[in-house]
Amino acid sequence: MRHKVIDLPMPRRPLLERMVFHGIVFNMSWEDPEMDRQAFNLGSSDTVISISSAGCNPLNFLAQRPARLISVDSNPAQNALLELKLAGIETLDHATFCDIFAARNPSVVTRVYADKLRPNISPRSQAYWDRNLWMIERDLYRYGRMGLFCRILRRFMNMMGISAAIREEFFELRTLEEQKAHYERHFAPKLWGPWTRRFVNFRPLMWLAGVHPRQFNLIDGRHDMYEYVRERVEYALTRVPVYDNYFLSLAGTGRFRGDRLPPYLMERNFEALREGLHRVEVVNGWLGPYLDSQPAGSISKFNLLDIFDWMTPAVFEQTLRSVLRAARPGATMIYRSGSYRLEPPASILPSLTPHSDLAKRLLAQDRSATYGSFYVFTIRADADGVVRSAAADSGAALAQGAAAGAALTGREAVAAG
Numbered sequence: 001m002r003h004k005v006i007d008l009p010m011p012r013r014p015l016l017e018r019m020v021f022h023g024i025v026f027n028m029s030w031e032d033p034e035m036d037r038q039a040f041n042l043g044s045s046d047t048v049i050s051i052s053s054a055g056c057n058p059l060n061f062l063a064q065r066p067a068r069l070i071s072v073d074s075n076p077a078q079n080a081l082l083e084l085k086l087a088g089i090e091t092l093d094h095a096t097f098c099d100i101f102a103a104r105n106p107s108v109v110t111r112v113y114a115d116k117l118r119p120n121i122s123p124r125s126q127a128y129w130d131r132n133l134w135m136i137e138r139d140l141y142r143y144g145r146m147g148l149f150c151r152i153l154r155r156f157m158n159m160m161g162i163s164a165a166i167r168e169e170f171f172e173l174r175t176l177e178e179q180k181a182h183y184e185r186h187f188a189p190k191l192w193g194p195w196t197r198r199f200v201n202f203r204p205l206m207w208l209a210g211v212h213p214r215q216f217n218l219i220d221g222r223h224d225m226y227e228y229v230r231e232r233v234e235y236a237l238t239r240v241p242v243y244d245n246y247f248l249s250l251a252g253t254g255r256f257r258g259d260r261l262p263p264y265l266m267e268r269n270f271e272a273l274r275e276g277l278h279r280v281e282v283v284n285g286w287l288g289p290y291l292d293s294q295p296a297g298s299i300s301k302f303n304l305l306d307i308f309d310w311m312t313p314a315v316f317e318q319t320l321r322s323v324l325r326a327a328r329p330g331a332t333m334i335y336r337s338g339s340y341r342l343e344p345p346a347s348i349l350p351s352l353t354p355h356s357d358l359a360k361r362l363l364a365q366d367r368s369a370t371y372g373s374f375y376v377f378t379i380r381a382d383a384d385g386v387v388r389s390a391a392a393d394s395g396a397a398l399a400q401g402a403a404a405g406a407a408l409t410g411r412e413a414v415a416a417g
């Protein structure tokens with residue numbers, strides 16, 4: 001195993017969260033990596049921290065050859081999926097890797113798991129996959145909470161008269177004009193109405209889709225969930241080129257299309273991924289306590305997905321304070337929200353330089369049809385009144401970080417965040 005794994009103490013989560021968000025929830029990272037790539041402009045001296053989710057975007061970053069990649073998730077099953085992918089990169093050829101993780105011929109996983117994959121993942125992930133490998137064998141994108149949600153969604157669209165054939169045809173369209181015409185003829189008149197309103201307002205279904213209960217309340221409380229979903233879906237289907245939209249193709253047809261894949265599944269990135277495996281740390285734990293364990297000024301890129309939608313305002317602020325402390329001067333932080341507006345708290349804003357035009361431009365090309373807002377911030381060198389200097393070099397941060405991470409296992413997590 002060439003990647004490192006760190007297990008942090010984790011306080012018990014609320015019952016609902018434990019019930020809904022355990023096991024594989026996200027079978028794919030539902031954030032458009034092209035937005036992250038342009039926002040980060042990664043270099044070989046960068047230390048990137050990302051929330052794992054299904055591991056796709058951390059691996060998309062690894063393909064860009066950063067000095068260090070830290071992937072954190074409070075749900076160990078998500079990290080087990082990332083580890084299985086890392087073991088696949090380490091031991092398989094690209095074709096077999098794609099058979100499994102692009103689900104072209106996923107059952108081959110049973111031939112390579114025991115001898116190749118299992119010896120290269122942590123004991124915790126071995127325990128998970130020893131019980132759950134069937135999900136990969138039968139096609140990862142049909143399973144996990146999100147996989148189940150997408151199967152229900154496709155059934156629902158069939159019932160509404162938007163057949164699989166209509167959906168297949170849509171994802172081969174090459175112009176926005178064609179998309180708009182197809183959408184207005186085959187989707188809009190059938191999709192939007194009382195049945196779909198009931199569908200998106202049925203909370204357990206949206207939890208299956210990975211919408212955290214707090215996130216549901218945030219969106220519905222501010223924007224009416226049905227209107228929000230309609231606006232986001234209509235935008236993505238008519239204003240963003242659909243030909244290479246692997247997110248919606250997976251949701252709407254259950255599969256990737258040819259080589260229209262996430263970057264980490266593309267053959268041209270396989271060598272870079274393999275060369276970078278020893279620079280990967282997988283952390284089972286909460287982001288805040290992990291950041292507090294790291295040397296000040298040691299991390300240069302923060303990819304935080306939409307985790308702030310899952311938090312109380314107090315934990316939101318506390319987590320941002322942990323980010324400010326761990327950030328290198330001039331570091332970049334990006335996050336998304338299901339709400340059209342989720343600015344950092346006023347106490348934190350003076351430490352940040354926003355890049356609103358860039359964020360708006362990138363959100364306009366978002367293929368995921370999921371987020372109402374996207375944020376790109378530079379962390380000021382004198383953030384929080386603390387003038388900091390970058391750690392001597394990423395190597396030093398690497399050694400310090402790994403040592404501190406390992407040392408952390410003994411320390412009590414103060415408060416989840």
Ligand SMILES: C[S@@+](CC[C@H](N)C(=O)[O-])C[C@H]1O[C@@H](n2cnc3c(N)ncnc32)[C@H](O)[C@@H]1O
Binds near residue numbers: 053072073
């Ligand atoms: C925020 S969720 C949303 C994912 C995204 N919308 C998607 O579809 O891919 C992504 C992951 O963040 C993890 N997570 C949420 N809050 C966290 C925190 N404070 N620290 C670490 N992981 C967290 C969850 O376990 C989940 O796997």
